[in-house]
Amino acid sequence: LAAASLGMPKAFAADDTIKIGYLTHRTGPFAPFAEADAFILENANRALANGLTIGGRKYKVEFIARDDQSSPDRQSNLAAELINKEGIDLMLGQATVGVGIAQQCEINGVPCLTTMSPWQAWMFPMKGDPAKGFKNVFHFFWGIDDIANVYLDIWKDLKLPKVVASAFENTLPGNAMGDLKMGMPAMFAKAGYKIVDIGKFPADTDDFSAQIQAFKKEGAEIVTGLFAPPQWASFVKQSAQMGYRPKVATIAKALLFPGGVRALGKSAHGMSTEIWWSPAYPFKSSLTGQTARQLADAYTASTKKEWTQPIGVMHALIEAGIAALKASGDPKNPQKVADALRGLRQETIIGRLDFAGSGVRNVSKIRCVGGQWVIDAKGNLDIVVTHNGTAPEIPVQRKFELINV
Numbered sequence: 001l002a003a004a005s006l007g008m009p010k011a012f013a014a015d016d017t018i019k020i021g022y023l024t025h026r027t028g029p030f031a032p033f034a035e036a037d038a039f040i041l042e043n044a045n046r047a048l049a050n051g052l053t054i055g056g057r058k059y060k061v062e063f064i065a066r067d068d069q070s071s072p073d074r075q076s077n078l079a080a081e082l083i084n085k086e087g088i089d090l091m092l093g094q095a096t097v098g099v100g101i102a103q104q105c106e107i108n109g110v111p112c113l114t115t116m117s118p119w120q121a122w123m124f125p126m127k128g129d130p131a132k133g134f135k136n137v138f139h140f141f142w143g144i145d146d147i148a149n150v151y152l153d154i155w156k157d158l159k160l161p162k163v164v165a166s167a168f169e170n171t172l173p174g175n176a177m178g179d180l181k182m183g184m185p186a187m188f189a190k191a192g193y194k195i196v197d198i199g200k201f202p203a204d205t206d207d208f209s210a211q212i213q214a215f216k217k218e219g220a221e222i223v224t225g226l227f228a229p230p231q232w233a234s235f236v237k238q239s240a241q242m243g244y245r246p247k248v249a250t251i252a253k254a255l256l257f258p259g260g261v262r263a264l265g266k267s268a269h270g271m272s273t274e275i276w277w278s279p280a281y282p283f284k285s286s287l288t289g290q291t292a293r294q295l296a297d298a299y300t301a302s303t304k305k306e307w308t309q310p311i312g313v314m315h316a317l318i319e320a321g322i323a324a325l326k327a328s329g330d331p332k333n334p335q336k337v338a339d340a341l342r343g344l345r346q347e348t349i350i351g352r353l354d355f356a357g358s359g360v361r362n363v364s365k366i367r368c369v370g371g372q373w374v375i376d377a378k379g380n381l382d383i384v385v386t387h388n389g390t391a392p393e394i395p396v397q398r399k400f401e402l403i404n405v
Helices: 037-047 072-084 100-108 119-126 144-155 172-177 184-190 209-217 229-241 258-262 292-303 310-328 334-342
Strands: 017-024 052-054 057-067 090-094 112-115 137-140 163-168 194-196 222-227 248-253 272-275 345-348 351-354 369-375 381-387
Touching: 017 037, 017 072, 017 310, 037 057, 037 292, 037 310, 052 310, 057 072, 072 090, 072 100, 090 100, 090 310, 100 112, 100 119, 100 137, 112 310, 119 137, 119 172, 137 310, 137 334, 144 172, 144 184, 144 248, 144 272, 144 369, 144 381, 163 172, 163 184, 163 209, 172 222, 184 194, 209 229, 222 229, 229 248, 229 258, 258 381, 272 381, 292 310, 310 334, 310 345
Parallel strands: 017 057, 017 090, 090 112, 112 137, 163 194, 163 222, 222 248, 248 272
Antiparallel strands: 052 057, 272 369, 345 351, 369 381
């Protein structure tokens, strides 16, 4: 009472603090997905410095960040630790390496929101049903069908033979996306393309001679698939050595991050991929009011690094989490927070997230467009939007070009 009467700031009691677990791949092979973590959390902490007023009560917000080191087992153990030892009220995380976060939260009744993996690779490993969903866990990202549609949009006006060279890594996302009956190749085949695919390649291989030989033999001038950056670099190098020069290379994962693309040198010019966030997106943050361009510029100013796609998505993860806590009316009631996520419709830096109207329970899909890497005369690297048939509200920045032409 004395402290309050003297005008001193009120100390938050434990039950006045909202604890948010933040579990990502800071190190290990998936570290590029979490490269912006320190910036994202600092930006969010600044925006939430004065706390959140929910249901007439003021709460301090505390993020408890952990690095799963790109290990599914460690991810699962850390999720359990955040739940049981830290007593978190909400879990936010990346699902690129697996579904350990969501499994732990579903079992323990903790509301959870993840991103950074195709929703099918999140839902089906947990034996989920898109018509029924789950009690406590939610996810937003694109679906395999969304990316296939982006790639088809990129290819639709090409004056090339309708033959697609298909190569997907033997990983959880690679097997889901590259499935010949249910994945992207099946959608390409349905659209009238002949698919050349000799099976999944080991994630750590550096020998693609068998694939290249098959692609060359069938005259495939469009190559697609899911590669890690080092594997794609090996594929590009061996293709040049073996005289295989596709006119279009539309590749998932390997072309997401500036670092991996820069390693390819000038050969990266004209390579294409999906864009799931860029400074060209015409959306604002509900948390900070920043535009996509302002957020990207703030990241570059703070880190001296080029912007990277996960910045927008991880910022939106926090936006959605905070929006659900506000909408719950009681952030300490896990059921109310989960119900708020279930019905959430929220404008974010990546566009609208809509869990209520997505057609898939517990999932919101995100907008994706087609893009192409451009290297200017000075060697500066940029990825620009070339196709927006899948999301017309995102403006096209440049006309698509073939490689080596």
